[in-house]
Amino acid sequence: MINLVIDIGNTFTKIAIFNNRELVKSAAYQDFTESTISNFINGHNVDNSIVSAVEDPAFDLESHLKSFSNYQRFSTSIKTNVSIRYKTPETLGLDRYAAVIGAHNLYCSQDILVIDSGTCVTYDFVDREGNYPGGVISPGLKMRLTAMNYYTGRLPLFSPDPEFDQQSGNDTLSCMLAGAQTGLIHEAAGFINYYKQQHPDIKILLCGGDAPFFDRQLKNSIFAPIVKTEPHLVLSGLNEVIHQIND
Ligand SMILES: Nc1ncnc2c1ncn2[C@@H]1O[C@H](COP(=O)(O)OP(=O)(O)O)[C@@H](O)[C@H]1O
Numbered sequence: 001m002i003n004l005v006i007d008i009g010n011t012f013t014k015i016a017i018f019n020n021r022e023l024v025k026s027a028a029y030q031d032f033t034e035s036t037i038s039n040f041i042n043g044h045n046v047d048n049s050i051v052s053a054v055e056d057p058a059f060d061l062e063s064h065l066k067s068f069s070n071y072q073r074f075s076t077s078i079k080t081n082v083s084i085r086y087k088t089p090e091t092l093g094l095d096r097y098a099a100v101i102g103a104h105n106l107y108c109s110q111d112i113l114v115i116d117s118g119t120c121v122t123y124d125f126v127d128r129e130g131n132y133p134g135g136v137i138s139p140g141l142k143m144r145l146t147a148m149n150y151y152t153g154r155l156p157l158f159s160p161d162p163e164f165d166q167q168s169g170n171d172t173l174s175c176m177l178a179g180a181q182t183g184l185i186h187e188a189a190g191f192i193n194y195y196k197q198q199h200p201d202i203k204i205l206l207c208g209g210d211a212p213f214f215d216r217q218l219k220n221s222i223f224a225p226i227v228k229t230e231p232h233l234v235l236s237g238l239n240e241v242i243h244q245i246n247d
Pocket residue numbers: 008009010011012013117118119120140141142143207208209210
């Protein structure tokens with residue numbers, strides 16, 4: 001079974017082809033059009049397709065996918081082996097639901113905290129039985145620096161600096177990076193500690209555009225043994241949904 005899965009985030013659209021549960025290829029695009037899909041598929045005979053979108057695509061994506069595949073609309077009403085305990089499933093980001101499905105099916109006998117560091121950073125907990133109560137939504141790495149520039153008169157616009165590892169700064173740039181970057185790691189450490197106290201065997205899975213940043217920082221921390229990067233968690237969660245519907 002060849003599956004085409006698409007994850008439309010607030011910054012990038014991620015797309016992948018799976019042959020059953022094996023990832024064949026994946027890519028990320030800032031500009032996503034019909035021809036992006038044709039170029040990406042490039043000769044693969046797609047059986048099924050599915051989309052998770054936090055933003056509406058700029059073209060009729062559903063009609064396009066229906067024209068060459070068995071298209072499945074993804075929503076929180078689709079029953080999977082993850083049970084949504086969120087109070088407002090109708091407002092839950094589909095990328096968050098897909099990420100915990102991906103996590104639970106990769107490590108089904110473990111309690112997991114997913115840290116998806118995209119436009120926003122989301123912390124989502126799923127227990128070993130597949131119960132998903134929710135988690136945390138927090139400003140993303142780039143958003144933190146952009147917001148400080150946008151809402152002030154004197155703070156410049158800086159990009160994240162992967163090399164920066166100071167706890168505090170002594171000029172404008174280093175002070176802002178300490179807040180935006182080191183502050184984000186302190187935040188993550190705080191939430192990890194909170195969940196670890198309640199679930200001592202918890203595993204931490206990292207995904208999203210800034211996963212390499214979290215990976216580098218957390219691999220140098222006491223959390224190193226329980227942290228793992230799973231870059232395709234949302235995509236593999238969507239692929240799992242196709243399997244659970246068809247199996
Ligand atoms: N070339 C880039 N352009 C924009 N953002 C980037 C780039 N490289 C890394 N990033 C980081 O990746 C984040 C987006 O990651 P991603 O997981 O694709 O987000 P989303 O799922 O929200 O679309 C941005 O917020 C930014 O911090």
